[in-house]
Amino acid sequence: MNFISRRATLNICMAETIKIDDKRLQEKIGWTPHEDQNPVLRAIEKLRIVVLCAGRRWGKSALCAYIALRVLVQPNKKIWIVSPTYDLSLKVFNYLVRWFGVVAPSQLKGVVYRPYPKIQTATGSVVECKSAENPKSLLGEELDLLIVDEAAQIDRRIWEQFLFPTTSSRQGKTIFISTPLGKNWFNDRYVEADANGGAFRFESRSNPYFPKGEWERAEEMLPKHVFQQEYQADFLDDASAVFRGVYDIIRDGIERDSEKGHFYTIGVDLAKYRDYTVLTVMDRSINSVVHIDRFNEIGWNIQKARIIALAKRYNNARLVIDSTGVGDPISEDLRRAGILVDDFKYSGKSKLQLIEKLTIWIEQGNIFIPAYRPLLDELDHFGYILTDKGHFSYGAPTGKHDDCVNSLALSVWTLIGKGRQESLLKKTMKEGARKKRNSFV
Numbered sequence: 001m002n003f004i005s006r007r008a009t010l011n012i013c014m015a016e017t018i019k020i021d022d023k024r025l026q027e028k029i030g031w032t033p034h035e036d037q038n039p040v041l042r043a044i045e046k047l048r049i050v051v052l053c054a055g056r057r058w059g060k061s062a063l064c065a066y067i068a069l070r071v072l073v074q075p076n077k078k079i080w081i082v083s084p085t086y087d088l089s090l091k092v093f094n095y096l097v098r099w100f101g102v103v104a105p106s107q108l109k110g111v112v113y114r115p116y117p118k119i120q121t122a123t124g125s126v127v128e129c130k131s132a133e134n135p136k137s138l139l140g141e142e143l144d145l146l147i148v149d150e151a152a153q154i155d156r157r158i159w160e161q162f163l164f165p166t167t168s169s170r171q172g173k174t175i176f177i178s179t180p181l182g183k184n185w186f187n188d189r190y191v192e193a194d195a196n197g198g199a200f201r202f203e204s205r206s207n208p209y210f211p212k213g214e215w216e217r218a219e220e221m222l223p224k225h226v227f228q229q230e231y232q233a234d235f236l237d238d239a240s241a242v243f244r245g246v247y248d249i250i251r252d253g254i255e256r257d258s259e260k261g262h263f264y265t266i267g268v269d270l271a272k273y274r275d276y277t278v279l280t281v282m283d284r285s286i287n288s289v290v291h292i293d294r295f296n297e298i299g300w301n302i303q304k305a306r307i308i309a310l311a312k313r314y315n316n317a318r319l320v321i322d323s324t325g326v327g328d329p330i331s332e333d334l335r336r337a338g339i340l341v342d343d344f345k346y347s348g349k350s351k352l353q354l355i356e357k358l359t360i361w362i363e364q365g366n367i368f369i370p371a372y373r374p375l376l377d378e379l380d381h382f383g384y385i386l387t388d389k390g391h392f393s394y395g396a397p398t399g400k401h402d403d404c405v406n407s408l409a410l411s412v413w414t415l416i417g418k419g420r421q422e423s424l425l426k427k428t429m430k431e432g433a434r435k436k437r438n439s440f441v
Contacts, residue, residue, distance in 0.1 A: 034206075063177075080143055091149070093119075142170050150178050215231065249369055252371070257291075264284060266314065277303055277403070278403045320342045324346040358412050
């Protein structure tokens with residue numbers, strides 16, 4: 001093993017520390033860090049916590065895989081790669097599988113992908129991928145190296161309650177890697193690490209291998225705040241927020257029963273697993289949400305009866321229902337009960353169109369909503385993920401709900417025009433009342 005100094009082999013389990021010859025190891029795997037990656041490598045040798053904030057395609061995954069490889073070639077080491085989902089952890093994991101197979105194929109005891117990705121070596125070292133969606137799997141381990149990938153997308157509680165203790169016994173090291181997501185807890189870790197020289201921030205284009213012309217293309221095609229966050233790696237206030245101007249469209253006194261001559265649409269987002277079923281009643285005459293019903297842990301038959309009763313209560317309202325999966329037979333049952341139903345099938349493209357329409361209507365003040373706290377909380381936390389291919393995916397962060405947002409979006413989907421502002425709405429618009437956040441219930 002000529003990348004390990006002093007005539008050692010991977011079978012020397014009694015050695016306390018093995019000095020790695022980086023030049024020879026990098027030659028072996030055919031990877032060389034670019035100029036801005038070298039300071040991070042030097043920092044992780046000296047410090048226990050390093051925070052790397054970098055833009056898309058900078059090389060975060062490859063760098064962390066190399067850091068893990070340096071540990072994995074030593075005996076009796078324990079490494080975790082923790083990401084928001086198992087799929088995201090594979091970016092680092094796959095590099096590591098390929099490289100270890102090159103440098104020490106005879107020491108590769110096993111590689112599995114189910115029930116979770118894992119590498120075992122003949123000298124007792126292990127790499128495991130963990131998902132932040134399953135906190136119970138993060139208990140009770142002692143680690144030499146912890147890689148927290150896409151850290152900004154993970155809930156603060158996961159780090160504080162589950163991950164922080166894992167490196168205590170072995171005095172292990174932790175590296176956080178991520179693009180920013182507003183100024184959340186990842187930004188806090190960055191500020192703390194910066195005081196010790198362990199924080200690094202790089203734009204995408206500081207990678208010399210960043211695709212030519214991609215920077216200009218992204219700058220031209222993406223919203224400014226998205227580009228600043230995803231490519232410039234800037235920590236921005238509320239940069240992850242999808243909905244702007246939410247608190248400008250809140251109105252008092254708009255929740256009301258049905259009115260003669262008014263037409264209503266009900267957005268129906270059906271519960272899945274631990275989520276909520278949410279029914280949002282939109283008065284199409286004034287583009288205002290006049291009623292929200294939110295519930296969970298109720299059987300389908302009772303849910304259908306509740307939906308039917310609400311539709312009849314609001315002048316035989318038309319439903320726009322998420323008919324994906326379990327929603328399809330429920331949609332058919334509602335039709336047989338005489339309810340007007342428009343199906344909405346979720347896909348990557350249709351979900352994008354649904355949320356983008358709601359975003360525009362909120363920003364332009366075309367709809368009005370009550371000060372309903374679950375809805376406001378979801379609108380505040382609802383964010384986006386920009387994939388490596390430049391595609392958007394919308395949703396709630398780990399541990400949060402987005403049922404109210406989806407139900408509201410479905411109720412807006414069939415609206416046309418701005419609507420007529422009448423009665424109390426017209427009066428409150430003229431007053432220009434803007435509510436303070438801490439006054440909402």
